[in-house]
Amino acid sequence: MNPILNEIGTTFIPVRDIEQARDWYCELLGVKADGEVLFGHLYMLPMKGTGIALDSKIYSKDAVFNVPAFHFNTNDINEAYQFMKHRNVELLTEIEHNQWFTFKDPDGNILMISEC
Known part of the structure; x- marks a missing residue:
């Protein structure tokens, strides 16, 4: 085992x-x-x-993460994207394949949000 x-x-x-x-x-x-x-x-x-x-x-x-090491889940990728945009988070991509996008945190870590 x-x-x-x-x-x-x-x-x-x-x-x-x-x-x-x-x-x-x-x-x-x-x-x-x-x-x-x-x-x-x-x-x-x-x-x-x-x-x-x-x-x-x-x-x-x-x-710092130069590529996403994981992603945060969302049930609505469009709503999540607008939420991040409204908060003035540095977005690195648009929504890709209607599934995910990447952004930076204030320390420069690249992270991802993906619809589950």
Whole structure:
């Protein structure tokens, strides 16, 4: 029996300022920023499914995601695109194949939203 599970636990996102990143991501996801910053550099976003840890200790310009390492789900890609546009998020693509688009977070990480 293999001791390694075929599951993803947590994705770490490098961020410059942990408090600013916490507030930005919590607002983006519509969740309360009421958890504590751990060890002065980690914030665990309250997620359904796979976790996301914002981590200012691992941040450097070379460490940011230059391609999406995962995507956020949406039930309506057009609504999600307009929501991001309205928030003045840096959009990198239009909606591609009626399925997904990419954007940058304030730290330069390239992320994706995809309709499930």
